[in-house]
Amino acid sequence: MGYVQKVSNGTSNARWREPDGRLRSKAFDLERDARRHLKLRESEVIRGVYVDDRAGKVSFAEWAEHCMAIYEKKLSRTSYARDRSYFDNHVLPKWGGVRLNRITKAEVERWVADLADLGHTKRAKGGTLAPATIERIYQVFRKIMKAAHNDDRIPKLPCPDHPPIARKKRKPVRFLDEGEVAHFASCIDPLYESTIYVASYGGFRIGELFALRLNDVDWTRGTIRVDEGLTDVAGVLEFEQPKTDRSFRSVPIADLALRKLREHIEATTGWDDPGALLYTSRQGAVIRPTNWRRREFADAVKAAKLEPLTPHDLRHTAASLFISAGANPWMLAEVLGHSDTRMIDRVYGHLFERDREDLRRPMSEKAERAAGENVLAFMDHRRQA
Template identity: 35%
Template sequence: MADIDDRWHRRGPDGKPVRTDRYGVGARWLVRWRDPDGKQRKKSFTRKTDAESFAASLEHGLRSGSYIAPEAGRVQVGEWAKRWLDAQGHLARSTFVRYEIAINTHILPRWGNVHLSSIKHADVQVWVSGLAKEWSAASVIKVHGVFSQMLAWAVKDARLARNPAEGVRLPRPALPDHRYLNHAQVAALADACGSYGIVVRFLAYTGLRWGELAALKVGRVDLQRRRVLIAESVTEVNGELVWGTPKTHERRSVPLPRFLADELASRIEHRPDDALVFTSPQGGVLRVRNFRRRVFDAAVRKVGPQGFHPHELRHTAASLAIASGADVKIVQQMLGHKTATMTLDLYGHLFPDRLDEIADRMDRAASAPNVTRK
């Protein structure tokens, strides 16, 4: 229970309030309570209405189990960000580095010296709106996501009653203009890449991410069943190669067209299971920046389309699979998307328009002889 009293109030010889080191000039009302650990606490107010409001909120927190100690949120964001990052050891190295960059570049300059308890929803909204004027919507969304995760962790640690970053209006990212190559364009680009043409064909017909292709080992390829097991990924972070699981942290099996399986045979026969299928000229990991500089970009300038990026071969794979009749669940599995919704959000417009087909079926059903009309 919380008690309010003014018996502790000190006055001078003239009867007026005197300055106290702890409570300040004019402080009159004191709220006393015991926290869940049984510790005696108190907080002073200059107005009785403020003391009563605080006491009521305090009572609710103590009864509902949502009590937050007044000093719990007196941790500066800079210190909290370090604690939070130290607790993210479960993240892939590449993701950790992206979070670290977001914190150092955007979060700490604005919030580093601010106490957790002083962060207001309106201030977060103003900050996000300011970022949106200088950075892309996708970048702003990612930065806000990191900040919101940090504050959500503070809520779980009973330092904040709620997350002030929740409900902030974020900029809408522009829908990407995906480019898709047809079979003839894939063949032309692959031919222009010379001996590395198989890399182009492999990406265009499997939909692997670059890191998954670069990490693919001989033992993961089953030519008889024409399947590739995707279980690893390798990413270059600040010049360092970081190995880990695929983006969704789940293994998946990807089908190989027969022509691609036949082409891979010469690359994997009589090689150890732990050997990389695709390598650099020196035999190491095939890095996307080096591949573009040495091979891919020159081929694109020769045959187009202008500015085409290796990652767009993943979009091409989705397009070719859908055109061949694959349904959304098959495309989801092949690409390693977490949900079919994500696949539809990205490639739903590529699926055949079956609205007329559905309407015709309903028309035939409604026109059947056994349907009675009044």
Template identity: 30%
Template sequence: MGSVFPYKTLDGRRYLVRYKKPDGTHAAKRGFRTKREAEEYLASVSVSIGKSQYVDPMDARITIGELGTTWLQNQAAVLKPSSMHPLESAWRVHVAPKWERVEIGMVRHSDVRAWVTAMTATHGASTVIRSYGILSAILDVALRDRRIADNPARGIKLPRKTPKRRVYLSHTQVDLLAGQSMYPELVYFLAYTGLRWGEVTGLRVRDVETDRRRVQVHENAVMVNGAIHTGTPKSHVTRSVPYPDFLDPAVRSAMLGKDSNELLFGDGQEHLRLPNSQKGWFAGAVRRARKIDPTFNHVSPHDLRHTAASLAISAGANVKAVQRMLGHASASMTLDTYADLFDDDLDFVAGALSRAREGRVIVVPERRHELE
């Protein structure tokens, strides 16, 4: 399958290995200092060819940039614009400047580890994890194509994300916030249905069932780079979400004068845009609410989704009902996300067991006579 040949150089004798590749063409590798090193290399090549695990060194000369461009195109074909945008940004800002011109065969585990360490010192965990994930995924493609023998990016420890502190408003605080808002009906709807901003602003008149007081969530409107993109909900699954009866007048008012295809909230034609986090109407309502109630915490529109979960759980809703309302993929996801809200259930279980024991009917067993 191959042969070893000596040749002379200015630095002394060296050895050349020639062998036939699986496609029938020939390949060679030179520069071995001893015949034994050359024979060991030839043996490893022969074994890899025999096991159909051969990696052609020429295939490993493709750059990260060449493979990365194709990888991004493939992601764009299956991801929503809102998911694709952070990937493109991380590639452009963090991955490409370091790795774009590097051949995949030249990527070393230690180099990737040093890059991750440097990023961790200046960027948040989310940025580091996303950037590392792109590089690692590109090298996974190269591995599957048998351009490299293994993925040198695997096995690197990454920083942990610090969970954001969640804010849960009470019924009174929701009233206060709504009273200070430009769109009070929107605040109430977010706080009592748990819909995401894009899901609420994507609702159309035809999605409302007033007789059942439900909305059918079919569409999600997300702003990416200043433009609204519409698509399916985050989980790609439509769902039916109820709204409380006290919201019925506001919902019916929002429907007045609109045909079935028009948007429920706003003028019916343009999607309401997510307000600016510092200068928008929502932030202004929060500031005014805090002047009235100094204990009022800073909240974002998404915190009203957390508030809906909190209010539903405190009202006695079970995990499965909350999962369906929020559109989570599973009840376990709801439990993992809102585990802190179910802590009180443990106290309830302990109390219920005590009450059950105190109220039980005590049956005294007959005394067993000793045998004489």
């Protein structure tokens, strides 16, 4: 148990033992303040929520750099580069000099409101930060604070799971139909014609698309395997494993796309090297996705009069084509490499309306039939009675 000790200079020391048995003390001018503090600390020890206040006096910047060093080893290059950018540009300028134990929920909410405030943080073109961007910034900050809480540096996490911001209505994603896919493919340089078909009927991310190799194609089963991706971080290109286990996958591909791919291989890649990349630059080098999008894809979009269109919209296109061919949400999540169906429901849920009607119709017919049969059975029973 703790106690209050009077000191010769007139102050009072509150003395208590921490959960590990170490004796701690704190001086107060008034005895009643010392007793109040002692009661609080003993209550925290009993309830299992005791936190050494000295651990929370470290600055956010000092603790955050420790966390970011760990995240750099755990995250993929692209994920870490993204988080580091959010940290350097938005999190550190606000919280860097603040002690961990001085960060409150009210201040966090005010910071999020400032990020969302019109004109407070602007892009080059004058627009405000999108809610999704604020969410990512906030999660970088929350992850660091959660680590501090787990390390017993702060008694309570001042950050809810999600930032307190109004979510804007999600913009509908862009899909091409089969005719538009063929038209768009005819507008890009013939060297890359098959990329449009493979992306539109396979749903590959652009980094996955340009990491595909000859031995990834199973011509017998009509599938393409994904087991690596191409990343471009700070100008450095690297081939890396996918970020999640579900990203390792085998994707069924339409015969048309496989035929276009075979024509491309015969005209450019050849069949000699099983590990050869399916797509390379005009000079035979690894394609830098950002350059390809700017130099090849953007010109084709203009020529096809399909603005605005991004390479990721071809992934959405593949999703819509898979759904129209009968894929259910679980199957779609598997072929697109999502860990669960939440993203599928949020982005493509409206495309399953036909499936809901197909489900409702036979269910209604069976219900009507069963009800009618029960009525006939009841009438027969009455007659026999």
